[in-house]
Amino acid sequence: MFSNLNFLDYVxxxxxxxxxxxxxxxxxRYHLVRVVLLTSILxxxxxxxxxxxxxxxxxxxxxxxxxxxDAGSEHFTCTEM
Numbered sequence: 001m002f003s004n005l006n007f008l009d010y011v012x013x014x015x016x017x018x019x020x021x022x023x024x025x026x027x028x029r030y031h032l033v034r035v036v037l038l039t040s041i042l043x044x045x046x047x048x049x050x051x052x053x054x055x056x057x058x059x060x061x062x063x064x065x066x067x068x069x070d071a072g073s074e075h076f077t078c079t080e081m
Contacts (some may be wrong), residue, residue: 020037025038
């Protein structure tokens, strides 16, 4: 869908989304609708971000510093711990 867009197109789309958020935030009435709408939209992106991070930690071969596949020379059994 966005394969042939350049950087300027992304800037225009992002500014349009930000202006839409500003317009919703500046509404004088409908406080509950405004809070629910902004919270759900922003929460959606946060949930997507954490799902993406969680899925990258789950795959072997992921070279992130938290995940270590090198056990070294120390091998313990359950009775030794």
